[in-house]
Amino acid sequence: MKTLRLILGDQLNIKHSWFKEINEDVLYCMFEIKQEATYVKQHIQKIAGFFGAMRDFSSQLQEKGHNIIYYKINDKNNSHSFKNNILQIAEERDIKNFEYQYPDEYRINEELLTCASKLKIASKVVSSEHFYTEREELSVFFKDKKQTVMETFYQYMRKKHQVLMENNKPVGGKWNYDKSNRKKWKEDSFIPLPYEIKHDVSEILAEVNGVGIETFGNINDTFFNYPLNREEALGQLNYFVKELLPLFGDYQDAMHDREVYLYHSKLSFALNIKLITPKEVVDKVEKSYYKNNTIGISQAEGFIRQILGWREFMRGMYWKLMPTFKKTNFFGHQNALPDFFWTGKTKMNCVKNCLKNSLDNSYAHHIQRLMVLGNLALLLEVDPEEVDKWYLGVYIDAVEWVQLPNTRGMSQYADGGLIATKPYVSSANYIDKMSNYCSDCSYDKKDKISTKACPFNSLYWNFLATKQEELKKNRRMFMMFNLLNKMDSDLLMSLKSRANSIINSPDNY
Ligand code: FAD
Ligand code: SF4
Secondary structure, eight states, rough: OOEOOOOOOOOOOSGGGSSSSSSEEEEEEEEHHHHHHHHOEHHHHHHHHHHHHHHHHHHHHHTHHHHHHHEEEOTTOOOHHHHHHHHHHHTTTTEEEEEOOOOOOHHHHHHHHHHHHHHHEEEEEOOSSSOOTTTHHEEEETTSSSSSOOOHHHHHHHHHHHHSSTEEEESSSOSGGGGGSSOOOOOOOOOOOOOOOOOOHHHHHHHHHHTOOOSSSSSOOOBBOOOSHHHHHHHHHHHIIIIIIHHTTTTTOOOOOOOOOOOOOOOOOHTTSSSOOOOHHHHHHHHHHHHHTTTTTTHHHHHIIIIIIHHHHHHHHHHHHHHGGGGTTTOOOBBBTTTTTHHOOOOHHHHHHHHHHHHHSOOOHHHHIIIIIIHHHTTOOOOOOOOOOHHHOTTTTHHHHHHHIIIIIIITEEEESSSSSOOOOOOHHHHHHHHHGGGOOOSSSSSSSSSTTHHHHHHHHHHHHHHHHHHTTOOGHHHEEEEEEEEOOHHHHHHHHHHHHHHHGGGGG
């Protein structure tokens, strides 16, 4: 055997050029590494999803005739280190070359560079053939620009890849239909039944438990319903485009206590482990828009912006800002994450519902992550390190290159505004506008200071009052500060006092 090729758990791209031909001189290797399952405490569905998809991928390669070594989590040959496993196999099998695909995570990238330097054989790193952009493309794009705004990058991507473009102008006349994406969902609107995928992951769970990996969250081990291979991911994509895309944009920001996914695609896990490419998804949506007049431009553009814009932007910013990005804490927040993030036990109905989605399904959609859970963590002045760890553990789609910019940057403003143009904070007003949560809550959405008052209200005004100095130059905050500065000083004092009680013991609320 001459060449050893490593496949990481989020590099399950069966269409990669590596796999075009069967080569007897190539040995592939895949490892379930304990450290990857424990470096933050993770949701059981995330572990089941990664291991399930990896095992499926390895069986496919084997069936096609490729040589592969697969170490399960409980395999006695598994040293639980990429480096040691690779060194051992290279020595035992008289390997002459080591090859791997660019890892998307900074930490693994460093580890594999060390590993390659320790091997006394040639090594080579190749593209994962997944993203639209190269790792460094965004750094080059923003090199001479004052601000790193997603919208500028998105327009560049639309032009470069000619997506929803006509004569070099955006189809429909506008680049962005964000303002049409803000409808509140009403119970009488129809949502088709979810796309059915059903896996039995009980064997994986038994093995994970057997080696003592600590997890959290809930799972139905005979009804695991995320795509674990390319075929299922394509099924999920086709279903989304046919059934959900016609209303995706309208209800993109809506939340409801009886609905988990609403019109969202549930494709992030399949995309992040590379079962399908972003180009396949964007092409399918664009084609369906041109073919099908039930799909309006605001739906198609709203969805394509998430993939061609936000997803590539977050990846580029991650590689532009790492490794210092991971240490940023603009506001110097130090508080612990409340226990209810792990248990779901709180009287705040919006928070309870978003946590229930997260703990039951390893899923919450963008607005639940940003404007309920992230908003609350920021208002409670939680240490961004703690917030990151929770987000990285709880969601099935959480891999650091996309989780970190979204959490530390977008949601906690810990980078001081490199990703987001302002901190995403709100009172009960926004949550009530976009959901039905407030109508069934122990707290009063309009009340500010009594014991019945919605905690988000006092926390919001307290945030503005305490951060005014740091944010006073941010134009997008001017209107909020204007209102704050007109507020009666006694009322502001009472708001701050209630906010401090909540910040000091959030688990009582
Ligand atoms: P849809 O709403 O159907 O969107 C379609 C696709 O667009 C998604 O599958 C995803 O690939 C992409 N997308 C949408 N928004 C973003 C975004 N902000 N950044 C990057 N891609 C985006 N997404 C992750 O994939 N992994 C994470 O760890 C993650 N952490 C997040 C943490 C916070 C605090 C916030 C605010 C957002 C986070 N997101 C993350 C983005 C977004 O919430 C999820 O991609 C989305 O909820 C996944 O569900 P879906 O596939 O149904 O998405
Ligand atoms: Fe959430 Fe406040 Fe509304 Fe209750 S009243 S659901 S805590 S925003």
